[in-house]
Amino acid sequence: MIARASAKAKKAGIDVSFERGVAEALAFTDAQFDVVLSTLMLHHLPRPLRQQCAREIRRVLSPGGRVLIVDFAQPQGDKSFLAHFHRHGHVKPQDIEALLDGVGMPPVESGAVGVSSLQYVLALASA
Numbered sequence: 123m124i125a126r127a128s129a130k131a132k133k134a135g136i137d138v139s140f141e142r143g144v145a146e147a148l149a150f151t152d153a154q155f156d157v158v159l160s161t162l163m164l165h166h167l168p169r170p171l172r173q174q175c176a177r178e179i180r181r182v183l184s185p186g187g188r189v190l191i192v193d194f195a196q197p198q199g200d201k202s203f204l205a206h207f208h209r210h211g212h213v214k215p216q217d218i219e220a221l222l223d224g225v226g227m228p229p230v231e232s233g234a235v236g237v238s239s240l241q242y243v244l245a246l247a248s249a
Contacts, residue, residue: 146174153184160191164218165211172213172221180225183247189227191218195241215241 124140131138143149145167158179164172179189194212218241219229227245235242 146171146178148178148182150182152181153187154182156184156187158183158187158189160189160193162193164191164193165213173225176221176225176227180227180247183227185247185249187247189222189245189247190242191222191245192235192240192242193218195239212239215243218243219245 124142127140131140141149145163160175160179164175167175183189195215196212215232219232222229222243222245226248228248229243229245232241232243234240
C-alpha cells in the first residue's frame, strides 16, 4: 500500500513521505502533526489496541490539530459491490466518537461517506 500511495503521490506531483509503523506505538515526537488521517484500519484492531491507537494519535497531534477517521460501520443489509468483498469487521461511529472524546479529541462532525457502509468522524485535539 505504501508503494501504491508513493506512486500516486509522485504522479500527482506531491512531495510526501510514507512510513510504516505500529498504530499503538507511533515513532513520532509529541505534538508533531496538525492532521492525522486513519482510513479503513480501526476495525482491524481489538478494543484495547483501539484505545492505545487513539492515545497515540492524541499524543502526536498538536493542540487544535484534527483527526479524520473513516471506517466501516455495521452494514444495514448492504448489497453493494464493496460489501460483497468486505466481510471482516466494522466499528460503530458512536464508538469512534466516544473513543476520541475519551482521549481529549472531541468529535465535531460525523456522517456517511456515501459509499457502502463507510462512515467518518472528524475530531479536534483539545488545547
